[in-house]
Amino acid sequence: MRVKQVSVFVENECGRLEAILEALQGESINIRALSVSETAEFGIVRMILDNPEKGLQALRQAGFTTRIDWMLSAQIPDVPGGLLNTVARPLAKAGINIKYFYAYIGQGGGNEATVVLKPDDLEKAEEVLAAR
Amino acid sequence: MIRDPEHEAMPRSELEKLQLERLKAKVREVYEKVPFYRRTFKEKGVTPDDIQTLADLTKLPFTSKLDFRDNYPYGLMAVPLEQVVRIHSSSGTTGKPVIAPYTQRDIDTWSEIMARTLATCGATKDDVIQNAYGYGLFTGGLGFHYGAERLGALVIPTSSGNTKRQILLLQDLGTTVITCTPSYALILHETATEMGVDLRDTKLRLGIFGAEPWSEQMRRDIEERLGILAMNIYGLTEVIGPGVSVECPYKCGMHIAEDHFLVEIIDPETGEQLPYGEEGELVITTLTKEAQPVIRFRTRDITSLNPEPCQCGRTTARMSRVTGRTDDMLVVRGVNVFPSQIESVLLDVEGVEPHYLIVVDRQHAFKSDELEIWVEVSEELFSDEMQKMEDLERRLQSEMDSVLGISARIKLVEPKTIARTEGKAKRVVDRSEL
Numbered sequence: 125m126r127v128k129q130v131s132v133f134v135e136n137e138c139g140r141l142e143a144i145l146e147a148l149q150g151e152s153i154n155i156r157a158l159s160v161s162e163t164a165e166f167g168i169v170r171m172i173l174d175n176p177e178k179g180l181q182a183l184r185q186a187g188f189t190t191r192i193d194w195m196l197s198a199q200i201p202d203v204p205g206g207l208l209n210t211v212a213r214p215l216a217k218a219g220i221n222i223k224y225f226y227a228y229i230g231q232g233g234g235n236e237a238t239v240v241l242k243p244d245d246l247e248k249a250e251e252v253l254a255a256r
Numbered sequence: 257m258i259r260d261p262e263h264e265a266m267p268r269s270e271l272e273k274l275q276l277e278r279l280k281a282k283v284r285e286v287y288e289k290v291p292f293y294r295r296t297f298k299e300k301g302v303t304p305d306d307i308q309t310l311a312d313l314t315k316l317p318f319t320s321k322l323d324f325r326d327n328y329p330y331g332l333m334a335v336p337l338e339q340v341v342r343i344h345s346s347s348g349t350t351g352k353p354v355i356a357p358y359t360q361r362d363i364d365t366w367s368e369i370m371a372r373t374l375a376t377c378g379a380t381k382d383d384v385i386q387n388a389y390g391y392g393l394f395t396g397g398l399g400f401h402y403g404a405e406r407l408g409a410l411v412i413p414t415s416s417g418n419t420k421r422q423i424l425l426l427q428d429l430g431t432t433v434i435t436c437t438p439s440y441a442l443i444l445h446e447t448a449t450e451m452g453v454d455l456r457d458t459k460l461r462l463g464i465f466g467a468e469p470w471s472e473q474m475r476r477d478i479e480e481r482l483g484i485l486a487m488n489i490y491g492l493t494e495v496i497g498p499g500v501s502v503e504c505p506y507k508c509g510m511h512i513a514e515d516h517f518l519v520e521i522i523d524p525e526t527g528e529q530l531p532y533g534e535e536g537e538l539v540i541t542t543l544t545k546e547a548q549p550v551i552r553f554r555t556r557d558i559t560s561l562n563p564e565p566c567q568c569g570r571t572t573a574r575m576s577r578v579t580g581r582t583d584d585m586l587v588v589r590g591v592n593v594f595p596s597q598i599e600s601v602l603l604d605v606e607g608v609e610p611h612y613l614i615v616v617d618r619q620h621a622f623k624s625d626e627l628e629i630w631v632e633v634s635e636e637l638f639s640d641e642m643q644k645m646e647d648l649e650r651r652l653q654s655e656m657d658s659v660l661g662i663s664a665r666i667k668l669v670e671p672k673t674i675a676r677t678e679g680k681a682k683r684v685v686d687r688s689e690l
Contacts (some may be wrong), residue, residue, distance in 0.1 A: 131640035133633045135670050161642045166633075166668050168642055187672050189638045223641055242640070 126250065127197040127240060128176040132169045133189040136162055146212060147186035153179045157240055159226035163232050170226070172197075172240055198253050202229070202237045210256065211239055218252045220245055259375040261369075264570045267304050270562065272572065275518055276310050278543035283307050283316070289334040292327055293551060313375075313541065314529050316554045321348065323492060324639055328352040335359055340547050343595040345393040346493040347592040347661060353397075356395065356493045357547040363402065365544055369499040369513050370403020376489040376504050376511060379433050381408030384459075388436035388444075388589070389467065391415040395497025396467050396590060401437045403499070409433070416440060416589075419447040420647045426458060433462045437590040438470040438478060438486070445481045456483030464489050465592035466498055469578060473653050488577060494553055497538050501575050506567050509574025516544045518622050519573065521561055522554075524582040535560045537582050538575065556582045571684065586616060586684060588627045594681040598629060598664075601655045605648075611671070626645040627664040629656065632671045 134140045141160075141181055148155065157172040173179040200210040206228070215222060215255045224242035243249035266274070284294040297303065306315055323332070325348050330337065340357040348354050358366065379385065385404045397415055404411040412429055414422050414579040416436065422444060425431065434441065441463055448455050460482060465669030466489035466522050468503040478486045490510050491498035500517055501510035512519055520529050521536040530536045538555045558580045586593040595614060602612055611632040633653060639645055644655040649666050655665045 130642065131638075133638050133668075133670060134643075151479055163642075163646070165477050166645070168640060168645065170640060180344075187670070189633050189671050191635060191638055191640060207276075 125197055126194050126246075127172060129193050129195045129242075130171050130173055130176050130179050130183065131191055131193065131242065132171075132183055134167050134169050136165055136167050140167075141169070142187065143186065143252065144183065147182045147188070148179055151178055151182040153182060157226060157228040157238070159224075159240075161224065170224075193242070194246060195242055196249055196253065197238055197240050199236050200227075201238055202235045206237070207239065211241070211253065214252050214256060215243065215249055218248065218250065220249045226230070257375050257378075257380065258569055259372045261569075264372065264376075264511070264572060265361060266515070266571055268571055271514055274515060275543060278515075279310065279313065279518060280304070280540075282543055282549050283551065286334055286527045286551060290332060292323065292332055307366075307452055309556070310518070312350055316541075316552050318527065318539065318554050319550050320554050321354070321494070321556070324348065324354045325352050329355045330357070332550070333357055334549055335547050336340075342356055342398075343393075344395045344398070344493060344497060346395070347594065347597065353393075356497070359546040362496075362546050365506070365516065366399060366496055366499060367406040367518060368401040370399055370478050371406035371428065372403075372513070373502045374400075374403050374407050374409070374433075374464065374501050376568075378462055378485065378505050379407065379409060379464070383407075383409045383411045383432045383462075384412065384430050385433040385435060386412045386414055386422070386429075386431040388416055388419075388422060388434060388440060389498075390413050395491070395493050399466075399491070399497040399499060403500060403559065404435075415442075416443065418461055419443060420451065422621065423451055424451055425462065426455075428452065432459050433464065434460060434482075434484075435464045437467050438465040438474055439589065441465060441478045441482060441486070442474075445478075455481070458646065460484055463487065464502070466490055468587040469580075472577070490575065490578065492540075492555060492557075494550055495555075496545065497541055499654075500540065504566060504568040504570065509562055509576050511568075511570050511572045511574055514572045518543055519558070519561060519575070520552075524554075524556075524558075525547075532561050532563050532573075535576075535579070538578075547640065549578060550605045556585065558582065581584065584684065586614065586627075588616070589662055591629065591660070593660055593662070597659055598656065598683075601652070601659050602631065605652055605655060612683070613685055614684045627660075629664050630667045631668045632669065633668050 133164050154174040159170050161168045179194055197213055200206045221244045223242040226241045227237050229237050287304050300317045302315045338360050340619045341360050342358045344356040345353045387400045389400050391397030463484050463486045475486045487503045489502040491500040501512040503510050520539045522529050522539050524537040538557045538559050540553050541547040541551050542549045557578045557579050559575045561573050565571050584595050613630040615628040
């Protein structure tokens, strides 16, 4: 299914993550998943929030450059080969590249994990994953 | 040693006679051959016949860097292109570079001026001169090269860069004179130290440094660390390149080649000529340049003039160390950089509003010989994909490098990192202010 991701441009410096988290906490926004991609100079913080629009506003208010993008999220069984069989292989077979992704163990910590991914063709990837 | 006593130690009354004779001829020449000057002369209501004394110089209009841009590339030339044998170039304020064409006679004149210049600093035909000014469009490399050859010295044309090889050649070939930017002299020292080489133990005895602003403190550092005499030289592409003026070993100002360059100091605000001794903007008229003479060129460099005879025996006026600029030009590794050039690159790259900052390190100019440009990442520029962000950085980097002619380090920063100021934004800061 589709899910909105909020991403933030951040300098790779002490205290910047703290500033992001403070902005979100101030509006009582919860982070469901988070990943950071970084260079020596800067990073991109990507987050799945319980209220993405409100989160975006809070971060903008705090002076951050931020954006919202549609992503795909998929449930995968928390077993060996789970990611391979449920997501990676079907998408590869359909010729879809995953630009980046991250995973988290869902609420309740049961026997399922959730992956958030950015395919190069969102609609096609959505069809492939829905067909399963 | 005075290479050309006839001109360098001429009684000033005779020098002024020679200057006037050359000025009258040059003014008539540009009026007849360069439409630009005919137009600006007419706008000021002046004709060549109005120039009867050196004081009449003030009747003539100024020429500025903007005029070079507006008449790019060949509009200021006074000879047909067939007579031009070489082009040099430096940065303009935006987009177009400054073009400096030379006839064969200009090259000969310049070579002789540079030979004289090197001799003024104390170099002789017995010296081994390692020329670490950049060769190419920059006037520094070839200007020094031709002068050193004319002097009869041995020239090692290392050009700039490849510092370890510079140190190796300096030791093995017995270099006695180094010519480069002052910041590069300190880089040579640092690299030599890393290599376990003490430059004071080599045959190096003299350095001739210019093409960027430096201080007396930096001179002392260089002299001590390299164990040499460090001399200051001045010049600019629009006029000829290096060789406009240079210090003698008495180090009391730079002797101006007044038989070739007529100099004055003006108030940069009013344009009024100022008397000797007062600080203001240096204005130069070329008296012998053929391909592209220039009348009353506003250098934007702040200095003062002293016409008193020097202990060295020269009678030419001396200009003090340049203390600043009347515009926002920066000099990085001998290359002129204008904030407006950086702005134009940012505007060209889609979406970048020019919230940028140029970070220089004047206190440790030799340690970080890098120009850093901070660019604020706006929402239009921002992507959640790292590859796109890195592409942006690379694109800015390569555009900037090609426009500026030197490598600049691009740093993407968060919005509001760069302080907003009332009115004219502060575009250049020293690292120590951050």
